[in-house]
Amino acid sequence: MTNILEAIATIINHPIPDLLSSKAFESFVKDAFANTINEPEPSKHEKYDEVFSWNRSNQSNPPNLMLRNGDVIEVNKIKTFSGRIQLNSSYPKSKLFSDNPQITLACRECETWTEKDILYAIGVTSKDNTKENMKSLWLIYGDCYAASPEYYEGIKDQIASGINAISDVESSETEELGRVNKVDPLNITSLRIRGMWVINHPSNIFDYLDQGYDPKKNFQIIAIMKESKYLSFPLDSRTKIESISVPGFNINTQSIKCPDNPVNLIPAKIITYKI
Structure with a gap:
């Protein structure tokens, strides 16, 4: 079964200048986890079926990818390090639960699951x-990046309650923040109120780390996960990543701030590759 450690090893073993010469970023991530970077297109799909139980990189409902009996992956691409990541109607997640209303029925039933690391x-x-x-x-687990769901749900519920409390308007049930009907004298116009979530790029959030982002490098991978998550991976995968001996590669344990309470520190594995 593949995992983030196997994917990092796959990327390091392929020439960096050619990584995106003929494929979109989303496809590159998929190929890194499936170990199909250099395989011809027809032969990739059989491997995708082995590796992923869900593979919908271009659709708006989470997740983009689901490793079979493993983690889910959300793929995001921006053009500048100072850019903020657009999550649209989906707030950042520390975990993904199968009862999330944004998940499609097909994804919910693609395998037997209730909770997955994101x-x-x-x-x-x-x-x-x-x-x-x-x-x-950047490859970063949600429980190192996002707070627990109640923080986001709380502010979302407060906003929705405030909208519904407006007098002299007719509201209706919606999965968005709110919907107000009959806002004009002819009662023919409605207002949909949607949440558009954004989050800071991890290079800004984790600027306190040793071996963090280095603006002088041409290319870099930075992976962050709880130490407990790292130790949950198969010994073969951990041995493979710890045996890598190439210039610019480093793996160490550092403390990161807990997303629910930044005063608390969490032991985390930081894996970097910079050239």
Whole structure:
């Protein structure tokens, strides 16, 4: 079964300049986890079926990818390190639960599951003529990045309650923040109120780390996970990643701030590869 450690090893074992020469960032992430970066297109799909129980990289409902009996992956791409990541109607998640109303029925039933760890794959890319180059790839688990659901649900519920409390308007049930009907004299216009969530890029959030983002490098991978998550991976995968001996590769344990309470620190594994 593949995992983030296997994916990092796959990326390091392939020439960086060619990583995005002929594929979109979403496809690259998928190929990294399926170990199909250099395989011809027809032979990839059989491997995808083995690796992923859910594979809908271009659809708006979470997640983009689900490793079979493993983690789910959300893929995001921006063009600058200072850019904020657009999550649209979905607030950042520390975990993904099968009863989330945004998940499609097909995804909910693609395998037997109730809760999965969520991995955010965040890339910064730049275009040179027709070629897209990757400058950085952050692989960060949601429980290192996002607070617990009640924080986001709380503010969402307060906003929705405030909208519904407005006098002299007719509201109706909706999965958005609110919907107000009959807002004009002819009673023919409605107002839909949607939440558009954004989150800071991890290079800003984790700027306190040793071996963090280095603006002088041409390309870098930075992976962050709880130490307990790292130790949950198969010994073969941990041995493979710990045996990598190439310039620019580093793996260590550091303390990161708890997303629910930044005063508390969490032991985390930080894996970096910079060239």
